[in-house]
Amino acid sequence: MxxxxxxxxxxxxxxxxxxxxxxxxxxxxxxxxxxxxxxxxxxxxxxxxxxxxxxxxxxxxxxxxxxxxxxxxxxxxxxxxxxxxxxxxxxxxxxxxxxxxxxxxxxADQHPWFQESRASRDNPKADWYVWADAKDDGNPPNNWLSIFGGSAWQWDTRRRQYYLHNFLTSQPDLNFHCxxxxxxxxxxxxxxxxxxxxxxxxxxxxxxxxxxxxxxxxxxxxxxxxxxxxxxxxxxxxxxxxxxxxxxxxxxxxxxxxxxxxxxxxxxxxxxxxxxxxxxxxxxxxxxxxxxxxxxxxxxxxxxxxxxxxxxxxxxxxxxxxxxxxxxxxxxxxxxxxxxxxxxxxxxxxxxxxxxxxxxxxxxxxxxxxxxxxxxxxxxxxxxxxxxxxxxxxxxxxxxxxxxxxxxxxxxxxxxxxxxxxxxxxxxxxxxxxxxxxxxxxxxxxxxxxxxxxxxxxxxxxRGVPALIHGDMTLLPVHPQVLAFVREHEGQRMLCAFNLSVAPAEVALDGAGTVQFDPWGVLFAPT
Missing domain, CATH: 3.20.20.80 (Glycosidases)
Incomplete structure (x- = not known):
């Protein structure tokens, strides 16, 4: 339920x-x-x-x-x-x-689940992690890489297999297929x-x-x-x-x-x-x-x-x-x-x-x-x-x-x-x-x-502007300096515009006419 x-x-x-x-x-x-x-x-x-x-x-x-x-x-x-x-x-x-x-x-490789999994190929948690045999030449099973550098596979001498780690070698990957x-x-x-x-x-x-x-x-x-x-x-x-x-x-x-x-x-x-x-x-x-x-x-x-x-x-x-x-x-x-x-x-x-x-x-x-x-x-x-x-x-x-x-x-x-x-x-x-x-x-x-x-x-x-919390968002046309969009919820419309540059900007905005922006200027305007 x-x-x-x-x-x-x-x-x-x-x-x-x-x-x-x-x-x-x-x-x-x-x-x-x-x-x-x-x-x-x-x-x-x-x-x-x-x-x-x-x-x-x-x-x-x-x-x-x-x-x-x-x-x-x-x-x-x-x-x-x-x-x-x-x-x-x-x-x-x-x-x-x-x-x-x-x-x-x-x-962690110190988790009891991994300690049991690496002990043998036939223990109750043997398949809880991603284990794979080496290629015929001893290399890892594929070309996957770790985000932290090097192969995503680490050799384990107890099982004589590689285990997968997308991060550190001390962070073995769980096998969610299990x-x-x-x-x-x-x-x-x-x-x-x-x-x-x-x-x-x-x-x-x-x-x-x-x-x-x-x-x-x-x-x-x-x-x-x-x-x-x-x-x-x-x-x-x-x-x-x-x-x-x-x-x-x-x-x-x-x-x-x-x-x-x-x-x-x-x-x-x-x-x-x-x-x-x-x-x-x-x-x-x-x-x-x-x-x-x-x-x-x-x-x-x-x-x-x-x-x-x-x-x-x-x-x-x-x-x-x-x-x-x-x-x-x-x-x-x-x-x-x-x-x-x-x-x-x-x-x-x-x-x-x-x-x-x-x-x-x-x-x-x-x-x-x-x-x-x-x-x-x-x-x-x-x-x-x-x-x-x-x-x-x-x-x-x-x-x-x-x-x-x-x-x-x-x-x-x-x-x-x-x-x-x-x-x-x-x-x-x-x-x-x-x-x-x-x-x-x-x-x-x-x-x-x-x-x-x-x-x-x-x-x-x-907190007092429902359009900013719950509203839909409609982008206005792209501009080289100013990002602008409208948030709208149950009849309330709020124009939001931001000059994301170090230079002043001038832009025509729907519902607000032509607006002059200082560098990094921000506009919130009900429309």
Missing amino acids: TAPNSNWWRGGVIYQIYPRSFQDSNGDGVGDLPGITRRLDHIAALGADGIWLSPFFKSPMKDFGYDISDYCDVDPLFGTLADFRALVDRAHALGLKVMIDQVYSHT PEVQDAVLGCVKFWLDFGVDGYRLDVVNFYFHDRLLRDNPGRGMPDGSDPAVSPVNPYAWQWHHFDKSQPENLVFLQRLRALVDQYPDTTMVGEIGDDDGLARVAEYTSGGDKLHMAYCFDLLGEPHSAPYLHGVFTRFNQVVGSGWPCWAITNHDIPRVATRWGGANPPMGLLRAAAALQLSLRGTACLYQGDELGLPEAQVAFEDLQDPYGITMWPDYKGRDGCRTPMAWEAAAPDLGFGAAGSNVKPWLPVSESHRALAADQQAGDPASLLSHYRQLLAWR
Whole structure:
């Protein structure tokens, strides 16, 4: 039986928290669940509807929590189940929903499932992971590549077979063609739903299934750097990924997953999709009301952000996705911060204000990443301080993801920007960025002209404009500087226009006549 759903997420605003870097409560240099609980008031005051917590489950931390060794327990580094209960209760008391990040395409190699699977070819979990014999010459079974570099296959001496890993060698891929794996994963989903979470962010949701025949991916030639999900220095971008992900069987499992989630009131799921054609997968995975509630791909997570580029993205979205529901993010824990990515070394405040207004005006759900509301630039992390295995492997032409993961800037006067526990002299797991000091939350909170105040005012105003939350979106003609569209809901029409350039602009807009825009100018006008 389907439980009632308030659709709180539909047009809502979700605030992503990277737990390691949000707030350290016990002085060990790593953020934790009690620290998050302490700072929830900041998110509530911002005006968000819910939070998304990156993984806090038991893990050897080779990929900082995205390598899970127990799906149903908290890693001691972050606290306890009781700490998570306190977090959920406090969030709910503040009117915030709680979504958790689940990584089901792969586990840690220390997960008991994998330890049993690799022990022999005939144990009860022998088929729970993707195992394959070597070719006659000893090479891996096909040409699939790991996103983190090299072959996606790792030799295991116990089974004398290769196992698949789309990421680190310590992150073996589960075999979703095995019914027992699907059942076990759904059991983990149910555990947290019974605990009281309000939804899931599903990591690499299109990676669950692989081609049974293990066919080679076709080549695509030299990468042009157009895919923001993959560094152009990474050979992963040299293939069309037809067979190692986005398989048709995935849709059937997502229907099983949705049927379970729908038994719990007011719950939702958002999927991360990394694919050669991300918008097509968003359409496929959110269509029909029986799979994901919403999904996001990487079209707004690259460097291009001109009005014509964005017009092209949204035009294709309307053509391909139709009634499917997107979740728009312009920064997250895997991508350089938007202030630097779009604004360069000295990002104009006008650009950041315009980017916020644009993101919060689109049809769909908005996902903010911690520090977006402060305008934090990408941190520069020295090689000796790097933690990200991806960045260490690809250095120096790709510096990894640490630059967007440095500790949150809470207090400008504190040595560690207020991230650490009071009185602690422990060095944070990543160095704080001095470029963030003047942008700390306590400096911006009382300044009506600050970016933080802009976000708060924008979110408060947006709540009273149904067209921006529920409305359809109609693009106006493409313009070299100005992106413009109309949001409409039950007779309310709101014209939204954004000058995404450093130069003044003049443009004739339907319902508003000829409008003069300052650099980075924004217009909201009922029509």
